[in-house]
Amino acid sequence: MENFIEQLTPTQKQELERQFAIYSNGVQEIVPIQELKNKIAKSIIQKTPLKVKLGLDPSAPDVHLGHTVVLNKLKQFQENGHIIQLIIGDFTGKIGDPTGKSVARKQLTDEEVKHNAETYFEQFGKVLDMEKVELYYNSKWLSTLNLEDIINLAASITVARLLERHDFSERLSTGKPISLHEFFYPLMQGYDSVELESDIELGGNDQHFNVLMGRHLQEHFNKEKQVVILLPLLEGLDGVEKMSKSKGNYIGVDEAPNEMYGKTMSIHDDLMGKYFDLVTNLSVEEKVQIKEDLENGILHPRDAKMLLGRTIVKMYHSADAAEQAEEHFKTVFQKGVLPTDIPEVIWNGEEQLSIIDLLVQLELQKSKGEARKMIQNGGVKLNGEKVDDVQLKVVVINEMIVQVGKRKFVKLIKG
C-alpha cells in the first residue's frame, strides 16, 4: 500500500492525529498501528470513508454493556464519517453445529435469524446511528461457494496455523475432539472481509485469531489487508469474569434505569476506570480528567461511581431518567430508607420457622449455607432490624419486611 501519511498537508496531519487518538484510546491492540494511520491518511486525502466491520453471532442477540465496548468504538468511527459494516453470521447460524454437541450453535430458522437481527438492530440503535449502518447477511455469499472455491480457500491456510488458536491447541493436546468443520468458522469469518473489502475489523480480545484471518485471506485474494482493532474484554459485576448473560454478571442495555444504576453502583472500585473508558461516551479528555481526579483524591470513588451510573443511564435512557435513578438509589440505599416498590409475597407457609429456612423458601438465598453466611455477614434484616443469630426462630407476621443485602426486599402478606 502506498504511503499516504507522507502526502498529508500539516492540517491533514493534525486531522490524522486527532482521529487516531480517538480510535486508539482504550483499545487492547491494533494490528498493525502504522497501517491504521495510513488508512486514515488515505481516507483524508481521497475523501473516502473507511469500511469498519463487525461480525455478529446471530444466536445471542441480548446486548449488554460488554457488547457496547466494541459498539462505542464503532460509534467513534461513525461520528467521523466512516462506514460501519455489520455482518450477521446467518450462514453458520442456519447450519448450527452439525455434530449437535454445541448448545450455543443450535440450528436457527430463517425467521429466528431475522428476528435476532432485528433485536440487534433495535438494541444497537441505542449506540449507533442505524440509518447509516450497512447491514449484511453472510449467507448471501457463503451459500454460493462450491467445493472448488472452498478448496482454494482452505489451501491458503495451514493446519499448524489453525492449531495455533488457543482453544484448538488446548483441545487437541487434552484429547477433546475438534470436528473438522470447526476449522471453517474462522475461514468463513475471514472470507466476509474479502467479500466486503473491509478496511478495519473490530473484535473482542478473544477474537484475535478470527479477525486476523480476514487480513490473511484478503492478502490471499490480492485485496488491501484490513487492520485489526482488538478491544479489551469487560469484566462483569463480579469483577472477575467476562461480562456475559450466562454468568449473570451483566448490565443489559434494555434494563430499567433503577436496575442499571443500581448494578453500576455494585461494580468494584478497581474497575471504574475501565468502565469509564469502555462503556461511556465521555470524551477522551473527560475520561483522563476523571481518572486523574480519582488518583489525586479530588474525586471520591463513590461520587465517581455515581457519575458512571448517571452517564450509563443517560446513554440508554435519558438525563431525567439518570437523575431519578440516582435519587431512587440515594433514598433506598444511602439513607437506609425502604423503597416504595417492595414486591409482596403471599405467605402460606409455616407460622414459625428458622430464619435460614425462611430465606431459602422465599428464594432470597439459594442454599442454607449461603443463608447462614449472609446472616453472619450482617446482611439480613427483618423489618429493618439486623439479624445476628443464625438459629433465630421467626414468627411470621403480616407485612413483615425481609431484606437481604442492599437491594433485595420482600414483604410477606399472610395468605
Next chain:
Amino acid sequence: MENFIEQLTPTQKQELERQFAIYSNGVQEIVPIQELKNKIAKSIIQKTPLKVKLGLDPSAPDVHLGHTVVLNKLKQFQENGHIIQLIIGDFTGKIGDPTGKSVARKQLTDEEVKHNAETYFEQFGKVLDMEKVELYYNSKWLSTLNLEDIINLAASITVARLLERHDFSERLSTGKPISLHEFFYPLMQGYDSVELESDIELGGNDQHFNVLMGRHLQEHFNKEKQVVILLPLLEGLDGVEKMSKSKGNYIGVDEAPNEMYGKTMSIHDDLMGKYFDLVTNLSVEEKVQIKEDLENGILHPRDAKMLLGRTIVKMYHSADAAEQAEEHFKTVFQKGVLPTDIPEVIWNGEEQLSIIDLLVQLELQKSKGEARKMIQNGGVKLNGEKVDDVQLKVVVINEMIVQVGKRKFVKLIKG
C-alpha cells in the same frame, strides 16, 4: 446389517467359501473380514452383484505391474459376476494443488483428464473386461456440493482422526506445512463411496486411511458400510522400493515382450513368490504349487523366474510372444551370444580414449564413478572380452561392440 451367512444352504456356503478363498488370497488386510463374508453371502442369496470400487488419480495414467496388483484382484471379482466401479478423480485433478507446491498435483484441463482416462481404460483393458466396468468421474457429484454440504461432511470427522494419518502426523511434528485443503482429499475420496454405495473398496496398503474414510462417511450418511481390501505394495526391480515410474524400477504393461521378459528375469529371487501371487493370473492352486516346489528344490529358481516371465508376457501380449521373448533371452543372455538388434552409434569422437570416458560419452554410464565401479564389478565388455583395467586406453575400431551389464549393447560405427 442382517446376518446372511446363517441363511445359506450348504451349497451356497461352499460358493461363499470358494469366492472368499479367491478374494482373500494375497491381500494385506480385509476390514472387516466377517463383513466381507456377509456381503458375499448376501450377493449369493439375493443374486445381486457386489459393487467393487477403485479410485484412480487422473494425473498418472502410465500403468505398470505395481498397478496390476489391484487390477488382478478386481478381475477376480469381475470373473465372479460382480460390478467394478472405476472412479476417475477428475475433480481434484482439475483443481490441482492450489498452493502450487505439489508437482504431482498440477492442474489438469478437461482434455487432459479425458485423455488420461482413455489411457487408463486402454491399459486396464489388458486385465479387465472393460465393457462390464462402470466408469465414473467424481466431478459429477463433487462439483455440486456447496459450503453447507461440506460443513456437514467435515463435521463427521475430527482433526485428531485426520492427524492419525501417518504422513500428516509426521509433517505436523516435523514442522512441515499441511495445507487445510489436503484434509479434504480423503473426505472426497470417501464421499465417492457414499455416492456410489460401494460394497467394497480396493486400495494399496498405503491407502489404508483414505479407503477407510469411505466406510466412515457411509456410516455417517446411514448407508451400508463398505468393506476395505488392502493389497500389498509391490517392490520394484530394485527389490527395495515400491514399484513406481519415478523410481525407474518398473515393468510397464505397455512394454515390448523382450523388455518385459528381461526385466522380469532381473528381479530378486526372494520376490518371486510375491510376484507370482500379485501380478500373475495363475490360479491359487498353481501359485501354491510353485511356491512349494521352489521350497522343496523341485523347481529351480531360474526356471521359476522364466515361468514368471512367460506368464507375464503372455498376459500382456500372447503365448507366442512369451515363447519368443524367452528364446531371445536365452540366446542373448544365457548362451552369451550377442543379440541381433544392437543399436548402432556413429562415432565422431576421439580415436583413442580411456574406457571410462568412452562409457560416459556413449551415455552407457551416468558418471565416471559409476563407470569405474561397473568395470571393477566385471560388467563391461569390448567385443565380448571383459575389461579388467579401469585405466584401459581404448582404440576405437569400426563395428566395435561395447557391452555394459547384461543387457546394454552399443555398436560403434566410425563416422
